[in-house]
Amino acid sequence: MRVGLFVTCLADLMRPSIGLAAVKLLERAGCEVVFPESQTCCGQPAYNAGDRQSAQQLARKVISEFADVDYVVVPSGSCGGMIKTHYEDLMSGLPEHRVKAQWLAARTYELTDFLANVIDMNSFDTAFQGTITYHDSCAGLRELNIKDQPRKLLAYLPHVDLKEMAGAEQCCGFGGTFSVKYGDISSRIVDVKCDDVEATQVDALVLGDLGCMMNIEGKLRRRGNHKTKVLHIAEVLTGLVGDETE
Amino acid sequence: MELTSHQFKSVSSAKLKDVKLQKALYQAKDGFVVSRAKVVAELDNFEEIRQAAADVRDHCLAHLDLYLEEWEKQAQAAGTIVHWAESYEELNALVVKIAQDNKVKKIIKSKSMVGEETGLNQYVEGHGIEVKETDLGEYIIQQADEHPSHIIAPATHKSKDDVADLFAEKHQRPRLDDAEKLTHEAREILRPHFLDADMGITGANFMIAETGSTVIVTNEGNGRMTTTMPRVHVAISSIEKCLPTLDDFALIMRLLPRSATGQVISNYVSMTTGPKRTGDKDGPGAFHVIILDVGRTRVLGSELREALRCIRCGACMNHCPVYQNVGGHAYGWVYPGPIGSVLTPAYNGIENAIDLPNAATLCNQCGVVCPVKIPLPDLMRKLRERQYEKNLKSSTEKWSLRFWAYLALRPKLYSVVTRVMARAGKVLGGDSRRIKRMLFAGQDWTRHRDLPAPRGRTFRDIYINKNKTANR
Amino acid sequence: MSARENILARIRAANKTANIDDVMDGAVADRLGSPPISALPKLDWESEVHFKLRCKESASSLDEIARIEELPSAVNRYLSKNVLPNKAVCWPEFLNLSWAAEGIQMESRGAIGDDKVGLTGSYCAVAETGTLVLLSGPDSHATTSLLPETHIAVVQRSRIVKTMEDAWRLIRGEVGSLPRQVNFISGPSRTADIEMTLVYGAHGPFRVHVIIIDQ
Numbered sequence: 001m002r003v004g005l006f007v008t009c010l011a012d013l014m015r016p017s018i019g020l021a022a023v024k025l026l027e028r029a030g031c032e033v034v035f036p037e038s039q040t041c042c043g044q045p046a047y048n049a050g051d052r053q054s055a056q057q058l059a060r061k062v063i064s065e066f067a068d069v070d071y072v073v074v075p076s077g078s079c080g081g082m083i084k085t086h087y088e089d090l091m092s093g094l095p096e097h098r099v100k101a102q103w104l105a106a107r108t109y110e111l112t113d114f115l116a117n118v119i120d121m122n123s124f125d126t127a128f129q130g131t132i133t134y135h136d137s138c139a140g141l142r143e144l145n146i147k148d149q150p151r152k153l154l155a156y157l158p159h160v161d162l163k164e165m166a167g168a169e170q171c172c173g174f175g176g177t178f179s180v181k182y183g184d185i186s187s188r189i190v191d192v193k194c195d196d197v198e199a200t201q202v203d204a205l206v207l208g209d210l211g212c213m214m215n216i217e218g219k220l221r222r223r224g225n226h227k228t229k230v231l232h233i234a235e236v237l238t239g240l241v242g243d244e245t246e
Numbered sequence: 247m248e249l250t251s252h253q254f255k256s257v258s259s260a261k262l263k264d265v266k267l268q269k270a271l272y273q274a275k276d277g278f279v280v281s282r283a284k285v286v287a288e289l290d291n292f293e294e295i296r297q298a299a300a301d302v303r304d305h306c307l308a309h310l311d312l313y314l315e316e317w318e319k320q321a322q323a324a325g326t327i328v329h330w331a332e333s334y335e336e337l338n339a340l341v342v343k344i345a346q347d348n349k350v351k352k353i354i355k356s357k358s359m360v361g362e363e364t365g366l367n368q369y370v371e372g373h374g375i376e377v378k379e380t381d382l383g384e385y386i387i388q389q390a391d392e393h394p395s396h397i398i399a400p401a402t403h404k405s406k407d408d409v410a411d412l413f414a415e416k417h418q419r420p421r422l423d424d425a426e427k428l429t430h431e432a433r434e435i436l437r438p439h440f441l442d443a444d445m446g447i448t449g450a451n452f453m454i455a456e457t458g459s460t461v462i463v464t465n466e467g468n469g470r471m472t473t474t475m476p477r478v479h480v481a482i483s484s485i486e487k488c489l490p491t492l493d494d495f496a497l498i499m500r501l502l503p504r505s506a507t508g509q510v511i512s513n514y515v516s517m518t519t520g521p522k523r524t525g526d527k528d529g530p531g532a533f534h535v536i537i538l539d540v541g542r543t544r545v546l547g548s549e550l551r552e553a554l555r556c557i558r559c560g561a562c563m564n565h566c567p568v569y570q571n572v573g574g575h576a577y578g579w580v581y582p583g584p585i586g587s588v589l590t591p592a593y594n595g596i597e598n599a600i601d602l603p604n605a606a607t608l609c610n611q612c613g614v615v616c617p618v619k620i621p622l623p624d625l626m627r628k629l630r631e632r633q634y635e636k637n638l639k640s641s642t643e644k645w646s647l648r649f650w651a652y653l654a655l656r657p658k659l660y661s662v663v664t665r666v667m668a669r670a671g672k673v674l675g676g677d678s679r680r681i682k683r684m685l686f687a688g689q690d691w692t693r694h695r696d697l698p699a700p701r702g703r704t705f706r707d708i709y710i711n712k713n714k715t716a717n718r
Numbered sequence: 719m720s721a722r723e724n725i726l727a728r729i730r731a732a733n734k735t736a737n738i739d740d741v742m743d744g745a746v747a748d749r750l751g752s753p754p755i756s757a758l759p760k761l762d763w764e765s766e767v768h769f770k771l772r773c774k775e776s777a778s779s780l781d782e783i784a785r786i787e788e789l790p791s792a793v794n795r796y797l798s799k800n801v802l803p804n805k806a807v808c809w810p811e812f813l814n815l816s817w818a819a820e821g822i823q824m825e826s827r828g829a830i831g832d833d834k835v836g837l838t839g840s841y842c843a844v845a846e847t848g849t850l851v852l853l854s855g856p857d858s859h860a861t862t863s864l865l866p867e868t869h870i871a872v873v874q875r876s877r878i879v880k881t882m883e884d885a886w887r888l889i890r891g892e893v894g895s896l897p898r899q900v901n902f903i904s905g906p907s908r909t910a911d912i913e914m915t916l917v918y919g920a921h922g923p924f925r926v927h928v929i930i931i932d933q
């Protein structure tokens with residue numbers, strides 16, 4: 001089966017290991033991975049800022065780039081949510097594109113959802129071990145119902161111990177441009193999240209969304225916590241972490 | 247009420263530093279969120295009930311003219327005097343006229359958010375008529391000369407110590423130190439007012455078209471007092487509070503107390519239909535209802551119409567990460583939190599509350615708890631779109647996003663620029679691999695947190711290169 | 719044009735602009751004519767058992783008697799146990815019981831500010847929420863359940879219905895149009911307006927005692 005990887009602009013730029021890990025997982029599952037090289041951004045920043053026109057142009061670009069794959073897999077809840085739940089709204093008034101948006105939405109999966117529910121993958125090749133806690137990102141959880149999928153996958157790792165934190169479903173305060181426009185408030189919200197993470201005393205915080213990742217990791221480091229690792233679930237499932245990928 | 251939403255940024259920053267407020271908000275959040283979750287879990291088909299409630303609200307709004315006419319017909323048949331008001335001034339003036347016609351000197355009032363919108367107390371007092379708020383929270387706020395910070399718990403921003411100091415000063419009695427004693431002191435002080443007030447003003451949670459009734463839902467009993475003891479009762483409401491039937495009301499009542507206070511039902515649900523009947527030994531001789539439309543019909547015809555489903559439970563604010571940290575006053579008008587971020591600009595003009603729809607992470611913690619399924623993040627996004635069209639967005643935000651979109655639509659240029667950014671970022675990050683200080687727009691990020699540095703190469707460069715090598 | 723006409727005209731115009739699809743079946747007249755009941759939760763409990771459970775949850779106390787003649791002694795039992803005054807006001811329906819024999823001074827009238835104990839009947843009760851339903855009327859003063867610090871209410875076992883919807887059905891059938899006020903009362907008056915601390919006796923009764931009677 002041909003699986004298109006939408007790597008997301010943040011993973012592409014900030015943390016390529018996530019994309020490489022996603023490829024490794026998909027290939028291990030026997031998928032033929034297709035990476036349309038012209039892909040860039042899903043349009044969410046523009047959409048959430050009220051710039052509907054730019055968002056629509058980017059959405060149309062994504063729709064055409066992934067026109068000939070069986071599935072599209074996205075290692076991010078918010079970009080996945082954008083494609084799956086908002087593209088159709090963006091195309092309202094454009095019936096022809098709307099149908100294509102629906103078509104794409106039906107084939108698009110967040111990475112853990114795809115691995116757990118489409119592939120039903122149950123064995124992983126990873127050197128990672130330690131105690132972890134999982135942050136449920138807002139879009140993944142509330143737009144795509146990603147809750148059990150990552151936990152199911154993590155449960156297959158014999159040397160990984162998941163310890164739930166209080167407020168796992170609570171927003172980390174990222175919110176895209178919110179994090180810079182309302183920095184004071186965003187900072188307070190992520191402080192609470194860091195408190196919850198630290199209270200579990202785990203080795204690593206694991207999550208499935210780049211925005212939350214940069215926000216929480218950035219705050220932990222600023223608070224002087226250099227110990228708690230912050231990892232994308234794809235990194236944990238493959239052991240491909242950070243620079244080791246190069 | 248005076249609109250101060252344009253000060254959102256400065257006020258919210260100050261609120262974050264207010265230690266006492268932070269403690270109060272923390273307590274309130276825990277109380278509301280935990281108890282709601284418990285009673286919602288008791289219902290096996292909560293989602294089905296929510297959907298049914300949303301459908302009933304939509305149905306009522308779709309035929310609001312007919313339902314209001316029916317409500318009026320039934321209300322009048324029961325002896326209710328019905329008034330309509332198209333402006334805050336008109337509603338306030340009607341209340342004063344009713345008071346003057348009935349030679350009213352003292353009014354007791356049970357909580358009304360519509361009254362907060364119109365600034366009713368101030369107006370009535372300006373005409374030499376005394377108004378006593380009787381809901382404990384509202385009473386505290388009135389004594390402190392403040393505005394409510396929450397739609398169902400108006401004094402939630404105040405600590406017990408604040409109330410103790412306030413009561414000692416205003417009541418001229420020894421300072422008390424626990425919530426129970428303070429509550430009972432307020433009871434003692436307010437009781438005589440209930441007994442000798444000439445007129446009672448209440449809001450109305452709902453108006454039932456089938457029977458021409460108004461309903462109030464309370465826990466304290468002040469609502470019952472206000473609708474029963476004085477000789478005149480005036481209920482103020484707004485057009486969207488209509489519900490078709492008593493059974494629709496029963497449906498909504500499975501949701502309202504659960505979502506609001508985490509109760510299975512509120513203590514007192516009082517449904518009033520007309521004034522005192524022949525033979526009745528108690529109840530007011532005259533019952534007036536004033537129905538307001540300010541902003542509502544405009545919203546009804548707009549893309550924000552789902553906001554009119556709101557039953558004012560407060561769950562959206564209780565679950566909002568922004569409200570939980572800044573409290574209600576920062577929002578600068580009657581309705582705080584997510585629903586406030588929609589209604590404030592919708593009723594007062596989007597240019598007068600620019601921050602509110604933007605000061606949200608769109609996490610949808612509000613949308614998933616809203617008992618009538620209002621898609622609050624979508625409505626905030628729609629307001630952002632209108633701001634963008636009207637050129638009301640900050641130019642930094644607008645241009646940085648435009649620049650990003652420009653790049654993203656040009657893949658070749660994009661890959662070059664991101665390649666440079668990845669390299670530069672790695673250098674900036676140095677050995678610590680974190681960027682501690684950025685310039686321009688980036689400084690708003692690094693003022694509060696580090697930026698984990700990019701790894702030096704973009705995914706596409708690594709992946710494409712790898713594939714080439716592999717294929718060679 | 720009057721405010722009323724303007725508002726109704728604006729509503730019609732707005733609904734036209736919005737061009738909405740109404741998802742519900744049936745026109746307005748149908749809904750008003752025979753109100754449908756939607757989305758009930760699973761009500762898989764026995765009404766009386768659930769009613770008692772909910773009463774306790776909302777901090778009401780409970781007693782049960784077989785016949786109305788036993789009411790004075792049940793009231794006496796409650797008042798003595800809680801060290802409450804033996805002077806009370808009641809609805810007329812209860813006046814002719816042998817109160818004096820129990821040492822209780824009972825008057826039939828609406829309550830005033832100083833009355834400490836009020837005794838009322840109830841129209842019916844709702845098991846789902848542990849709620850007393852009281853209708854105002856010439857012989858059922860609203861003040862009796864409101865002003866005194868203690869409210870004692872008599873509920874007939876056969877009139878414990880499952881839901882609020884059932885209560886409406888009963889009222890529609892037996893009473894017809896609504897009285898001035900229908901009061902749903904679930905436990906003593908309360909507030910949590912100061913630091914979320916639950917306090918009983920905000921403005922209404924501090925205590926509610928429910929006496930279930932067989933006939």
Ligand code: SF4
Binds near residue numbers: 558561616618620
């Ligand atoms: S928007 Fe929904 S959650 Fe918020 S107050 Fe209204 S009904 Fe409650």
